[in-house]
Amino acid sequence: MAPTVAYETVTPALAKEWSGKLHPHQRKLNPRQVINLVKKMQADVFNPHITHIMFDEDGLNVNGQHTLEAMVQADKTYDIIVQRGLPSSCIVQIDTTRNRRPHERYKAAHGCDITPGEISILKILDTQFSASRTNDQGTDLMRDAWQDEYMNHCHQIRTIWKDAILAYGNGELVRGGKPDGFASAPSHYLGAAAITATRAYPDQADVIRRWTHIAQFGQPHAKDDQAISSMETLTALALYRDCLTRIHAHKLTMRWHRDAVKRLWQFFEHDGTADVPNIRKNPFAAFY
Numbered sequence: 001m002a003p004t005v006a007y008e009t010v011t012p013a014l015a016k017e018w019s020g021k022l023h024p025h026q027r028k029l030n031p032r033q034v035i036n037l038v039k040k041m042q043a044d045v046f047n048p049h050i051t052h053i054m055f056d057e058d059g060l061n062v063n064g065q066h067t068l069e070a071m072v073q074a075d076k077t078y079d080i081i082v083q084r085g086l087p088s089s090c091i092v093q094i095d096t097t098r099n100r101r102p103h104e105r106y107k108a109a110h111g112c113d114i115t116p117g118e119i120s121i122l123k124i125l126d127t128q129f130s131a132s133r134t135n136d137q138g139t140d141l142m143r144d145a146w147q148d149e150y151m152n153h154c155h156q157i158r159t160i161w162k163d164a165i166l167a168y169g170n171g172e173l174v175r176g177g178k179p180d181g182f183a184s185a186p187s188h189y190l191g192a193a194a195i196t197a198t199r200a201y202p203d204q205a206d207v208i209r210r211w212t213h214i215a216q217f218g219q220p221h222a223k224d225d226q227a228i229s230s231m232e233t234l235t236a237l238a239l240y241r242d243c244l245t246r247i248h249a250h251k252l253t254m255r256w257h258r259d260a261v262k263r264l265w266q267f268f269e270h271d272g273t274a275d276v277p278n279i280r281k282n283p284f285a286a287f288y
Contacts, residue, residue, distance in 0.1 A: 037070035164199035
């Protein structure tokens, strides 16, 4: 019998029945993936039209077990594409192609090119001084699905911050790879900090770019004046040295990004030593 494909209405009861017909070579159920799918279903952001339930010629399920289990737990009914009569050997090739990366999903949603680095910066700008998107549900939606609503939100952030991004160099990151002592390049965290400051001081983009390079590499760019000012030493160079002597320098976090923003604020507004009362509040916000 030739394989067939059609939309079928799948109820929680039917999903439970089909879950009992798994191919013996099916991968183990991943509880975290099921939890993520349940959350999307409960938040009404699950898209059944891009989900396929597949059965082989013996009627055994070769794809879709996580969706089926999530439908049972979420008590949701969907019209889903169901393929039947597939060769049993196809289970070897299912889910082996590369998923769309975030910047590719962004282009599909908004029709404009964006680099992976810009995506990273947008996520940092979105969460830099707010815990609203760092809770469990928000993190799952961002990292695992990149749902349309989150891409739309990042697009809004990109629009709001457009002038600062362009002033800093069209989203240009600090380039040159990883400095000695870093397990990963801090360019995204520093790039987001630089754009945060550039939005407050659009005419100081070159000064901020120089500061950021010192903070990442411990020295100015080869094309710049190599003499480091006392203010740059107290802020940018101090940030660089601090990261090299801390364990968390090998796993950069949002806390490190906020510290970079804080030191940039000190560079412009104080003598390099004044403290910011609350590091979770953007010290540049008053300038926007």
